[in-house]
Amino acid sequence: MSDKEEIDREEAVKKMAELLRSGATMLAETCPICGSPLFKLRSGEIICPIHGKVYVVSRDEDISKISAENVLSRLEHLASIKIDNLMKRLSIEEDIETIEMISRWLDILLKIRAIRTGSSK
Ligand SMILES: [Zn+2]
Known part of the structure; x- marks a missing residue:
């Protein structure tokens, strides 16, 4: 694993913590691009901590x-x-x-x- 990926992962974990703090819920679905767990915001939007807004077919x-x-x-x-x-x-x-x-x-x-x-x- 490269340093870049390591940083991205740290970044993602930080973002996930932020999302949870803001009242978002973690979904069972994962991002079709990177495989990160997806989060549902209180507004109903589903976002990937790395890619932002994603469109999942569930x-x-x-x-x-x-x-x-x-x-x-x-x-x-x-x-x-x-x-x-x-x-x-x-x-x-x-x-x-x-x-x-x-x-x-x-x-x-x-x-x-x-x-x-x-x-x-
Ligand atoms: Zn993603």
Whole structure:
């Protein structure tokens, strides 16, 4: 094992302790990328102590609510990428169609926020 891996592991352990302190719970599922135990935050998000937000496919029925959150997170991520790409396009050439598309993706982001705010009550 290299020094780098050792440091990463220490870092992960530190992060796990932080997560637990913040009220997160450790799940039976592991990160598909690195195999670390995953944590469920109080917000319902599932994160890997090393990779941050991850999207797990789980057979556990308890996770169904979180899966919905996963879909929202993925959509949010996609929207950010799309908006970013559209903005790059916009910086080269300003056209109404691009602005229109940015506006639509922003609408989606707003809706995601609205769903989150609604479900946290
Ligand atoms: Zn990971």
